[in-house]
Structures are given as C-alpha cells and as structure tokens.
Amino acid sequence: MTGVRFTVVDVAPEPYSVTPRLIARIDVAADGDDPVHAIALRAQVRIEPLRRPYSDDEAAGLTDMFGPRSRWSNTQRTFLWQHAAAMVQGFASRTEVVLPLDCTYDFEVTGSKYLHALRDGTIPLQFLFSGTIFTRGKTGFAVTQVPWDQESQYDVPVRIWRDLVHQHYPNSGWVRLGHDTIAALAEYKSVKGMLDIDEAVTSLLDGVRELR
Incomplete structure (x- = not known):
C-alpha cells in the first residue's frame, strides 16, 4: 500500500476569484516509487484559537464566542471553519495541489465572527486530511483511504484575510436581519x-x- 503525506506550504488569495477565496498549496509526498494515479482529497479546515495570544480589543470582539477572558481556559476550543476538496492528478514521488478555501463575511458564521475580531498576528489553522487514493493493483486499480492521522498546521497572517475581504467588499459588510x-x-x-x-x-x- 502506498503511503501519502500532506503538508500545507502556503495560503494566499486567489487573485481572479469572483467571491473572496484563499488558496492553500498542499505538498503531497508518496512513500516508495510506485506511481499514484489520483487522489480524491478532502480536508476539514479548523481554527485553533488557543495557539495565539489576543489583545484587549480582540478579546472584546471575541466575548460573544468565548465569554470573558477569565473563562477562556474552559471555552476556547478548536472549531470547524470549513470543508474543502480537490482532485490530485497522477504523480510519482511528489506533487503539489491547490485547495480552494471560500471566505464569507456573514457574521452568522462562527469562523467569520472570529476572523473579524482579529486585528493582527495570524489565523491558526489546522488541516485534517481524508479521501481516497487510487494506485495500480494486481488486477487494475487499487483503492485505499487517506490515513486518519494526516494533518498539517499553518498560520495565515490576519492581514491576508482582511485585505481579501476589503478587496471584495470595500467599505461594506453583510449583516443578516429578520x-x-x-x-x-x-x-x-x-x-x-x-x-x-x-x-x-x-x-x-x-x-x-x-x-x-
């Protein structure tokens, strides 16, 4: 069975997207010399708020999510930001794939509330990978699953997200009302x-x- 490892090497804005979107470049490395025909890759992208400090202004903006700072040891937990998917083309040894990450400015979404509260520093992301690996088998294609322990962390500068949102929604935002x-x-x-x-x-x- 071919083993495959995934590492996030960069996260940057997609320059020509109609809606706000980040692009995560993922390094894909296969163990051994056998070629990989394709990978149907999925990723659960989570935010790990405990991996960074917060200013008083940021703490005030996060009160709705985590309560007062005195309670954060009990209330700050890793939470889901979004699911993403991509198709990895056939390769041998190593390749790179682009994983699109759509960004919404909807304040009803937990991830948007968190990101809007940040003023500086980084966004602590955790990528949990899963999916299906297609390789050559004895009678044709062989199918294996991406191991459950494949994950990677990456810290995205807050300015990248803020610049992306300001580019698509200059001097405006969205609030859902009844x-x-x-x-x-x-x-x-x-x-x-x-x-x-x-x-x-x-x-x-x-x-x-x-x-x-």
Missing part, C-alpha cells in the same frame, strides 16, 4: 427622509450614544 427588522428600518428611513438603510442604522446608533 424581515420585521428590515421593514422597521425601511419605515424609519422613509419617515426621516434618509437615503439608505446604512444612514438609518447610523442615526439610531448615534441616538444610543447620546443616551449614555
């Missing part, structure tokens, strides 16, 4: 003669600040 909330905001905007929902929300926030 239909009744949207209707109420639209009515408030119309009554006040405002140009858009953004101005309506800003006005309401200014009113809250004045009450403090």
